[in-house]
Structure formats: C-alpha cells, structure tokens
Amino acid sequence: MAETRFARAINQALADAMAADASVILLGEDIAAPGGPFSVTRGLLDKFGADRVRDTPIAEAVIVGASVGAAMGGLKPVVEIMFMDFVTLAMDALVNQAAKARFMFGDQTTVPMVLRTPHGGGLNAGPQHSQCLEAWLAHVPGLKVVCPSNPADAYALLRAAIDDPNPVIFVENKALYAMKGELPDPPPSDRLGVARTARPGRDATIVSYGAAVHTALKAAEALARESVEAEVIDLRSLQPWDEAAVLASLARTHRLVVAHEAVEAFGVGAEIAARMADVGFDELDGPIVRVGAPFMPVPFGKTLEAEYVPSADAVAAAVRRTLA
C-alpha cells in the first residue's frame, strides 16, 4: 500500500504495461522529453526510449489515425490527446476507423489502442480546454469509454484498457491529477464494465463517474446529516456501463439521481436515466433527476466556472427532490 497521486498512478500503469509488453508504445504532443503537459508521462522516455515514447507534431488527426494503423499492425499504442476538446480533430480516426475496423472487416483484426485524454473544468481554462465530451464516444459502437475517480482505479482501469483488444477512450478529470489515494502493492487489476459502490445507502442511488463521484460523496455526507442514506455508485466504465449494478441499487433504494460534470442535456446521464426508466421502471418511486452542467460552453471567469461545475449542493437537492 502506498499513497499515490492520480497522475502518478497513471504513470505507473503506463510504465508497468510497457515493461510487461514490448508492443505498448506511447504517442502524443510533448509526452516524451517534456514528460507531458500534466507530467503524467514523466520519465517514460528515459525508461523506454524514443522508439516507444514519441513526441508527435501538433497533428491530432494523424496521431490518432496512425494509432489505428499501428494497432492493426501488432502494436498497442497509447495516444494522448492533450485536452479532450481536441478529440474534435480526431473524430474520423476514432469513429470511422478505430471503432469500426473490427466489425467492418469481418472480425479479421482487433484495434488494441487506448486514447488517454483529460476533461473537465476547474482550471479556468475556458470554453475550448474544459469540455467533457465522453457522451459522444459512448454513442459509438466499437469504442469503449472509461473514466476513473481515484488513483487505484486509474491504475487498474488503464492496465485493463491497454490489455483490451478494442479501442478504449480513457478519460482523466484534470481536477483529479493531484488527488492522493492508496495504490495497493501489487497494484490492482480489473476488467472494464464493472461499477463500484463508493458509498452504500438505502434511501436513494446516486450514479456518477470521474470527479463527480467526489461531489456525489459530499452530497451523500450532507444528506446523511439529514438521515438520508444515499448510495453512491461509481460507474468507472461508461461504455459498457454496469447496468446490473445500477439496477440492483435502484431495486434497493427506488430513487435515482445521475450526476456528472458534462453538460446534462444529451449527456451520459441521459442514457442511464433512460435505461432505468425502462428496465427499472417498476422500481422507481420518484422521478429520475439528473445533475450536470448547464447548457452553455464552459465559461472562463472564476465565479462563472465555479457556478458552472455541478456542486454537491445541487446533487443533494436532486436527491431531496426525488424523495419529496
């Protein structure tokens, strides 16, 4: 057991995966010599050499597209997109190539690549450096999407993502990079698609992922002071997501709130809510309430951004509303 920061856990997962498998390579802007804009890849160039840890030009379309070709050619590329907002420049490679190659070529190939990218606000980085766009990718058959909420999960899920034969989008909330947490020794392993109960409770279920899990936990604490015991489910994996776990929780609590930092409308929470309004309908004793960012670009100004990012108060209010 060692106390490790989130960013460092990712670094260690990359290092361990590269040590275990010579076919794992890293690509990205300023990831090699400079060690990554958030220092996530620091030291890996020295450990594994310039052939396997590559600083790329500022050219998102080709570095993601080349990752597809490299993955079809026997490598396991892990490509970094500096801010999730920039996946807009690599959507063809992700959606029309990576996601479809296995299916459209009749199961001839796999595309074992991982795209790591940070999302989320909190840095006042403004409208083009803060977006949470994971709902797009979860809508694309052939992609998997993962979003850890703590260092141990970051390690375990990244190892699982690299081992996965399919293209996996690994989303890292920037606000979590500095977070400390226990990283068991030997470090944990896991598989994709399994949720975790972050806090048990019987009165309402709060489904969340990434940094919003901590918001949900804060809300649960506040609610506990009102004798409302909210169960917090950390999805960890968004595509596939653990429908059984959410349904099982709902069957105990009969109330559902879904919380995430992404824009609420047409966000990941919509799918969770919609699915539960179908398969979980008989369990529902109150409206399904979502908490997400308002329908606006992420504002730059400090006070604006602080109001923009969904708060524990908002999550607690949502739970109260569905219990009312």
Added chain:
Amino acid sequence: MAETRFARAINQALADAMAADASVILLGEDIAAPGGPFSVTRGLLDKFGADRVRDTPIAEAVIVGASVGAAMGGLKPVVEIMFMDFVTLAMDALVNQAAKARFMFGDQTTVPMVLRTPHGGGLNAGPQHSQCLEAWLAHVPGLKVVCPSNPADAYALLRAAIDDPNPVIFVENKALYAMKGELPDPPPSDRLGVARTARPGRDATIVSYGAAVHTALKAAEALARESVEAEVIDLRSLQPWDEAAVLASLARTHRLVVAHEAVEAFGVGAEIAARMADVGFDELDGPIVRVGAPFMPVPFGKTLEAEYVPSADAVAAAVRRTLA
C-alpha cells in the same frame, strides 16, 4: 399546393432564401456545377452564379471552419457535408468555433450558418456512409439541430434555419429525398423548436423525428387495428426540442415510446426519455421504451441493413410493451 419531392423542397428553400437575401451563399463538394451528389442543389449555380454557389475541394475542416468566419463576416453560409459520417472531420469548426463564438466572445457576434447533411441507411452504403450522429451535436451548447420528416417541413425548417442567427445543423434522411408531399403555395414558414402531432391518439405517445416518423406512423396504423391509438409526435427540431409538446401528449396518454434510426444507446431518445422520467414522472403509467438501431456499425449487406434499421414492428412492439 404542389406535390414536391423532399430533395426538391430543400432546393426551393435554398433558392428562395438566396433570392430573398444576397448574403446567403452555398459551399460544398460537388454542389455547384454537378448539382450535388443527391441533386439537392441542382440549378442553383446557374441561378445565383459561382460567387455564391461554390464547389469546394474535398476538405471538410476548412469548408466548415470558413463558414464560421464567413458567418462572422456578414454572410449566411449554407455548407453541405456530403454524408453525416464526414462531420467527424469538421467537429472542431462546429463545436469549438461555431457553437462557442457568440458565447465566448461575449455576445459580440452571431454565427448565422447552416450545415446541411444527409444521414441514415437504406442505400447499403455501409458503416461510413450511413450514420445518424445528431445526438453529438444536440449535446453541444450553441448549436441547433433540425431534422425534418417531409417536404413541407424540409422547406419551412430550412428557411427558418437560414434565418436563424445561430449555427444550425440541418439533417436530411437520405431515404426521404425521393419522398413526395404537398408544398403549400406560398410555401410554409416556421420557427425552430416546435413539434408537430403527426397522428393524434390517446393510448400511447410515440416521439420520433426524420424518417423514423414514418416508421412510427406505420406502427400506429398497425396498433390501430388492435384498437390501440398511438399519438405520433414529430419533433422536427432536436435542439431545442419541444419538451412542452411531448409532456402534454404524455399527460394524455401516460405511455411513452421514443423511436429513431440512430443507435439507441446514448442517442437522442435517451434525452427525451430521461427528461420525461423526471418532469413527466407522475404521468407515466408504464416504462419508457426506446427503439433505435442496435449497438453496432451500420452493416453493408442488404439483409443485415434491413434488420438493422428500426422497423414499424419494433415500434409497435415497444408500444405494446409499455401498455402491458
């Protein structure tokens, strides 16, 4: 009143908008001299000249990005992306530039552009020429998204989209291009965000848009033979969408089905369902059932694609299920 094909109604809307406003220009691959791959822009080059009707290089990123700059510069560009699958190449321009310019520049400018693009299957065009990706764009604050189901709406909504000071994505289902319908004379005008009741009914509400409206209507006919009267709501506009109309229908029928051609998971229907599971919860007497494409790329083969595209049977079964 004149019987007009869907493609022709779009052509007329473009011609009328260009005649009415010299700032409307058209951009796209093979839209000018060749008249468009689906002949939608036929004749417009002759009518309005090469300055206003421009064949572009095969370069989606710049033609959409340039449309943003042109819109900020006093023009009203209508840009065609040949297949919706290719918006993957223009997402930065749409999402980081067009959608945000007004907001992030503090209301200084508007971006009055329209992006027309066909989606949907039925042509056996395969995994990269058939996708329905509108859910992505509906998730982006600053964009509007429209998807007409018939020639009159295609005309009216396209005129409204061109008049709108915001960037509007105008989605045309390829299977509808040949569809005939009445185009009133003078042609209809409308505003964005208003749904239409395509068929009234009291037993269940089917919410749909685009080509799937016709699937829903067929399902409603079949259900009527079983004495189930389904109301079919044609959303027409997906962002913003007419929540009040859907809620009002639900308040009468108490059962909800959402049907579209896009992949069900994380699709547009998720938002409708999630919203109704919140604000419409008290009205619901049965599960909300969604009907969408299965979670797989659009397959090429005839029989596969035929099974892939959601059927009237599937919609009818969904209604029966929520009524059970």
Added chain:
Amino acid sequence: MKQGPAVPSRARSNGLPARELRALYGRMLLIRRVEEQLGRLFADGEIPGFIHLSIGQEAVAAGVGAALEPRDTAASTHRGHGHAIAKGVDLDRFFLELLGKQDGLCRGRGGSMHVADLSIGMLGANGIVGAGLPIAVGSAIAHQVRKTGAVAVAFFGDGALAEGAVHESLNLAALWKLPFLAVCENNGWGEFSPTDRQLAATLEGLAAAYNLPWTDVDGNDVEAVTLAARHVVAEARAGRPQVLECRTTRVRGHFEGDPQKYRSTEEASAMAARDPLAIAVKALAALGVGEASLQPEAAEIDARIAAAVARARAGALPGMAQARAGVYA
C-alpha cells in the same frame, strides 16, 4: 518516368523481361475483367450499395502490387478493388463480400468500400477520402518499431490532396523516416469535378516541401509503374519515405450509374489511346509475345471469375447475431 530532384536521376531502365511483363498483363487483365463483371452485376442489381471501378487504372495497382512483398501492408481507397486484387486477395471471398455474403472477406458487413484482407497485408479500402494515409503511417510505425523489414503503402486519389489528414501524414512519415510509400492515383477527377478546380498545389511541390522524394510515372504503363515502384519501395524499405505519383485515367464514372454529363467525348477518346492493357499488349508484341498467345490466359481468368461469381451468388447471407457479436473482440 520523371523523377523529382531528391531521387538520383535514372533513365528508364532496360525494361522488364517478357515473362514478368506477361504476368503483369495477366494481373491487369484480371482486375479489368473483375471490374467489368462487377459493373454488370451492379447494373443487374446484384451488388448492394455503390461501387467505384478502377478501369483504366489497373497498371497502378498491378505495378505497385508487383513491387511489394507479402509482409508489406497497403491501405486503399474507395476505388480499391484493383489494390486488393493486386495484393493477392482471394477472389472467391472478394466476390462474396461485394455481394454481401456471409463468407465474404468482411462477412458481408463492409462491401466494396471496405474490402480488407489482413492476412495478406491489405489494410482495407476506405470510405473516407484521405483516411488511408494515417492508417498506413501507423502501419509503418509498427513496421519500424517491430523491425519487420516491411513497407506500408497508402494509395490515394488526387482529390484527397485537399484533405488535411494527408498533409499531417506526409509530415509524420518524413519526420520519422518511416518505411512508407504514398501512391497517388492522379486521374484528374474528384467525383464530378476536375481536380484542378480543387487544388492549388501539385503533389510534386508538396513532396518537395516535405522533403519527400517524388517520382512521377505514366500510371497507365505497367512496365514504367513497376520499375518506378521497385525503386521507391526499396527506398522506403530503407527508411526513406517516398511519394509516387501515377498519372492515370478514370475510364468509368465516379461510381457505377454516374451518367457523367460533365465529361467530354474528347476525354473518352484520349483515355482510350492510353488504355493500360493496350499499352502492355503493344510492349509485349515488341518483345515477341503476340496477342494470340495471351488468349488462353484471358479464358482462364474469365473462368476463374465466373466460378467466383457463381460461388458468391450461392453464398449464404450473413446472420444478424454473428454480426452483432463482431462489434467488439
């Protein structure tokens, strides 16, 4: 064959031996007859979707294909039948795919625009203009890292030069000295518009800008293409990425069914004079191989195709359950 400044000037070599030229002719004829057969099947409604035929461009596929080794990889375009055949795709499974059948190369899920055969390094046709280049660049990275000794080739059309991804790819290939070859099939058209109305640049100029050796060749002369391809493939294999531009002719419409109102009759006759098969026949005659002696091979090809078509017609349709199971590995 004209070469860019970065390649040592090299006179058109003594030419290929008759045996090799004959084999190339056979390969081109196979492509031609397959395309013609596909045209008929499409007209008869037996092929779903749309298909882009490479008639008039066979020499590029055959010549480049002949210069490649089995371990080499190739990413193709929407007009990819010739590339697949030249790389050595199984004809039965090719036709099965085009007809959307279960035993097709892609199990009937991809069709003409996605024909792939990874077992022979054919990385797939591609429905997205320009998208094959990043994939081939990535394949070249795999070759480089894994030291396979192989080369990755990207075929692309002249129209694709307007796409940003093509530039990003050329830059990366040049920067990282990848075993990469970019083959441009310059047929003068991008769909229904001449490419000179789409491009302000020439590939010669672009290659020079990226410091990539550029070789220009008559893409309808299979002997010239083969000789040039051998040279550039060898260079690429040695870590000197290359650009090969093949001037060629799109004889049919952009896709089958295209009425081609935008083309002149002069162009058609100019193209006829440049028919790659006729050029090869003439070259063979000069080497003493008479046209009559080529007949048996033609008959053989036709029989092979007929058999493939028969099998494809008889092939089972794919089932939805298996298709759905193929989304993830």
Added chain:
Amino acid sequence: MKQGPAVPSRARSNGLPARELRALYGRMLLIRRVEEQLGRLFADGEIPGFIHLSIGQEAVAAGVGAALEPRDTAASTHRGHGHAIAKGVDLDRFFLELLGKQDGLCRGRGGSMHVADLSIGMLGANGIVGAGLPIAVGSAIAHQVRKTGAVAVAFFGDGALAEGAVHESLNLAALWKLPFLAVCENNGWGEFSPTDRQLAATLEGLAAAYNLPWTDVDGNDVEAVTLAARHVVAEARAGRPQVLECRTTRVRGHFEGDPQKYRSTEEASAMAARDPLAIAVKALAALGVGEASLQPEAAEIDARIAAAVARARAGALPGMAQARAGVYA
C-alpha cells in the same frame, strides 16, 4: 527581407520615416508593458486560467497591425495579446477580460485565449492550434463576396504547420484567390519542443507548393516587418493571397509558470541580442531620435496600463444568468 520566387524581387526599401518608426516603437512598447503587467498579475494569482505571453514577438503584431486598415480582419492564436493590441483593442476592456470581469471584451467568458473585438475586425484569439486559419479564410470569402475591399489575416505559430486545417486553408485561399494573408510567427518552439522536431517541411516550401507568394522577414525588426507587411497586404487586397513568415523569439515560457527546463542559456542570450525593442531603439537613434526622447511615452504607457489594471480590478464579476443567456442569439 527575403522573398519567394513568385513575388518580384524587391530590395529592402529606403526605410520608414522617424515618425512612423517611433509610432511602431510605441505600439511595441505598449504590448511589452502589457505582457509584463499580465505576467505579474498572473504570478500574483489575479488572472485565472493560463496565459501565453508574446514578449519578444511584438514586432510581428505591431508591424502587421500597422499595415492593416480598420476594415481588415484578423484571426489570432493562443498567443494573441499583441495581435489584439496592435489591431486597436480597448485596453480597459482587454484587462477586464483577462481578469474575468463582466465588462471585459468577452464579458469574462473567454479570457486570454479568446480575446476578440469584432468592432475592430479582431476575430478572436483561439485555443485550438491552427483553427484561426479556416476562420480567416471564411472572413476573406466574406470580403470577396461582399466586395468590402478588406483583407483577412491569420496569425499562426510554426507548430501549427503540422495541423491539417492549415493546409486545407492555404489551398482554399490560393485556389479562390482570396484577399488573405497568412502570417507565421516562427519562434522555433511548439510548447516545450523545438519545431524542427515536429516539422519535416518549411513554410517556404509549402507556400511554393500552393503557389502562394512567400515573404520571409526578420520578425524582430519592426521596420522590416512593417515594410514587408505593407507589400503583402496590398497584394492580398488585390486578390493575390500571401504568406508572410516572421522569424521571431518566444522570450518567455510557453505559458506563464513554465519552468522551461528544456531551454538553454545560450538561447536566452541569443534572444536578448534580438530584442525587438532594442532593435527599434537603435534604428531610431540612427534617425536621430535619442533614447531619452522616448521616455515620456513609456511613462504614458505605464500610466495607461495602471489605469486599465485599476479599472479591471474594480470591475464587477459577471453573473451566471447573463452568461447563460448568451449561448444563443
């Protein structure tokens, strides 16, 4: 000033009159002092987010800015303060924006990376590398269609040359003969990596490929930049799109707070020798304008900035309701 082949060779002109050079010096000094002030405010935690300073690159902004008319439009980059100031942005509203205040140019919603002032044709800084070019191309289309007689300028860094959108833009501008000028600020760096490790191409070569006249200028010599810019702006205005490459120096880190471990002390001293302000001071001295006579202006600038900062600090914070109302027109 070195010019590409497509522009008639033109000797460095006789130079600017002292009055003009002095004004340019003043503009550069304003940019420098603003940047320095921003650096301090950032270090003190008064500026949210991150900021990229243009210290060492002032001559590009001032020189190109001086060659533009009010009706001309300019799209900028993440390193855009100088461009905005040179185009004539209101300093109070600029500082208000950087501090995230309600009366900022963007009502506190955009900050440093999105400073825009449409009233003076400043189309916005941009957080996406390369994204300013398509926007400027579109602005040039608007100028062309609307016959405004104006030019659209895109500033971009050398690192942006790897982005596909830049190529698509150069091609379209050349093809459509747009009143368009691409200004590359070549400072040798893309973030923390030298651009020669990112680019296999030179802009000279690329411009030549697109048939765009290319002009190379010492980007730290404001006189040279101004003269070159006047020429290329006039050409662009006449429908002959242009590329202007300015060799310049990024004196600070990529962003404020960057410890710059990747840079050598030699580079720092080489940059010091090329300081655009010092170069201008020397040129002014040669024209008889002594350093002492420049002091009053410096004091004026400092006072102006101090007032702007004071106003910005006192500025009201933006409200969420108004922000939300700004998403759609």
